[in-house]
Amino acid sequence: MIPTPGERALPGRLRLVAQALVLGLVVAGTSAFAVLHQTVVLEVDGERTTVSTFGRTVADVLAAEGVEVGDRDLVVPAVDASLVGAEEVLVRHAREVVVEVDGEERTVWSTALTVGEVLAELGLRDDGVRASASRSAPLGRDGVPTDAAMLQLSTPKAVHLVVDGETSELSTAALTVGEALREAGTVLGPYDQLSVPLDTPLADGLAVMITRAVPVTRSETSTEPFETLRTDDPGLDEGTEVVSVRGSEGSRVVTYVAYEAGGVEVARTVLGEIVLAEAVDQVVRVGTRTAPTPTVTGEGVWGALAQCESGGNPSIVSSNGLYHGLYQFSVGTWQSVGGAGLPSQASPAEQTERAMALQARSGWGQWPHCSSVLGLR
Numbered sequence: 536m537i538p539t540p541g542e543r544a545l546p547g548r549l550r551l552v553a554q555a556l557v558l559g560l561v562v563a564g565t566s567a568f569a570v571l572h573q574t575v576v577l578e579v580d581g582e583r584t585t586v587s588t589f590g591r592t593v594a595d596v597l598a599a600e601g602v603e604v605g606d607r608d609l610v611v612p613a614v615d616a617s618l619v620g621a622e623e624v625l626v627r628h629a630r631e632v633v634v635e636v637d638g639e640e641r642t643v644w645s646t647a648l649t650v651g652e653v654l655a656e657l658g659l660r661d662d663g664v665r666a667s668a669s670r671s672a673p674l675g676r677d678g679v680p681t682d683a684a685m686l687q688l689s690t691p692k693a694v695h696l697v698v699d700g701e702t703s704e705l706s707t708a709a710l711t712v713g714e715a716l717r718e719a720g721t722v723l724g725p726y727d728q729l730s731v732p733l734d735t736p737l738a739d740g741l742a743v744m745i746t747r748a749v750p751v752t753r754s755e756t757s758t759e760p761f762e763t764l765r766t767d768d769p770g771l772d773e774g775t776e777v778v779s780v781r782g783s784e785g786s787r788v789v790t791y792v793a794y795e796a797g798g799v800e801v802a803r804t805v806l807g808e809i810v811l812a813e814a815v816d817q818v819v820r821v822g823t824r825t826a827p828t829p830t831v832t833g834e835g836v837w838g839a840l841a842q843c844e845s846g847g848n849p850s851i852v853s854s855n856g857l858y859h860g861l862y863q864f865s866v867g868t869w870q871s872v873g874g875a876g877l878p879s880q881a882s883p884a885e886q887t888e889r890a891m892a893l894q895a896r897s898g899w900g901q902w903p904h905c906s907s908v909l910g911l912r
Contacts, residue, residue: 576623577602581648581673592617593624602626609646632674634686638736649673650686663691665708692739696721699747711736712743724748726794726802748794748801759785761814771822772907782817785810836911837887843905849883862890862902872896 574587579602588596594614597604604610607629612621627646632653634641647653651670667687687710694705694715709715713733716723723729726748731741761782771777789808793800838847841861845851849861857865859879864886869878872892874885881889899906906912 573618575618575621577626578623579626580628588618590618593621596624597626605629607644607646630674632686634688636688637690637692638738640685645674647674653686654688657688659688659690663708665689665710667710689737692737692741694737695740695742697742697744699745707737709737712741715743721745726796728796728801746796748796751793751795752790752806753793754788754790756786756788756811759787759814761785761816763817763819765819765821767823768820769823771820772824772912773822775822777820777822778817779820780815780818783812783815785814786812836909837890839909840890840902840905840911841887843908844902849881849886850879852879861886862893864889864893868893868901 572587572589574585575596577584577586577596577600584600586596586600588599590596590599592614593610593612593616596618597610597614604614604626605628609625609627609629611625618624627648629644629646631642632645632647634643634653634657636657636659643657645653645656647656649670650666650668650672653674654664654666654670665688667685689708689710691706691708694707696703696705696716696719698721703719705715705719707715707718709718711733712729712731712735715737716733723745724747728746728748730744735741761784763782768777787808787810790806792804792806794802794804841847841849844863845861847861852859853863859866859869859877860881861883862878864874864878866877869889872889874881874889878886878889893901899911902911
């Protein structure tokens with residue numbers, strides 16, 4: 536069968552319709568692609584980047600850029616907001632910030648990037664508030680200024696300053712007593728006394744008392760003790776000590792400046808000293824000689840002693856006339872043990888009796904040479 540002319544035209548129309556349909560789909564797809572694609576500025580914790588995205592929401596662009604956010608983080612526009620018409624997306628991650636406000640430490644969550652933003656979040660907008668770091672200082676990852684261990688804040692407060700009994704009042708936001716004094720122009724001397732340390736944190740109503748140190752020049756005499764030097768002497772028996780040089784203290788005059796605060800000396804500076812007398816060391820001779828074994832004992836010792844002292848002659852007198860009799864008594868010693876007259880005129884028995892009394896009272900040392908020879912102790 537031969538097709539009619541109308542039947543031969545039908546396939547051509549179908550091709551045109553099909554082509555038109557495909558073209559429409561292409562145009563529609565291109566239009567949708569153009570609508571979904573856009574460029575936004577993404578700022579994350581102060582760092583800005585320009586990104587191209589096909590996402591429909593803020594969450595889409597954050598996911599595409601690998602930015603994770605939590606419940607405390609700040610996201611503008613909101614995470615589920617549409618990106619259509621948005622030019623910027625802002626993300627601030629929250630962190631714990633350690634602050635000390637007027638000496639009281641606290642920890643807060645903050646999305647601030649600078650010290651000034653932290654103050655704003657805390658409601659401390661007063662220009663009188665003092666911070667330990669510049670308001671423009673950035674916060675580190677640990678939530679404090681990068682050059683500090685902690686963010687210290689101080690609000691204006693009244694401080695009572697008492698200097699030598701006179702009181703004045705300061706209004707200051709200084710962090711410490713030392714800073715407040717510097718602001719007030721109060722200069723401290725090296726020995727002035729404060730009621731509180733300079734690094735004390737300020738508190739409203741705190742009273743700081745300063746007592747000025749007054750210099751006073753004085754002189755005083757001081758003594759220097761002598762030392763005792765002991766030397767061995769083989770010429771003396773063991774246990775015997777003889778002072779050969781008597782010691783004496785030295786003395787000197789010291790002139791100094793005393794710094795007194797409230798009548799109490801807190802420091803002194805020596806100006807000079809004059810030696811009045813040098814100390815003289817005392818020298819003691821210590822006997823090291825072993826005493827001989829006694830050659831006589833009992834009653835015979837007195838005969839031996841008399842023989843040694845006078846050759847056994849009861850009436851003998853020394854060549855200088857000072858010593859008499861068997862035991863060579865001096866007149867003074869003879870009288871001290873009850874003797875009368877001259878020892879050399881007394882009987883041998885009385886001389887021996889007086890000698891025994893002297894030995895009982897003062898020991899064998901009354902006859903140093905002969906007692907040593909005889910080994911008497």
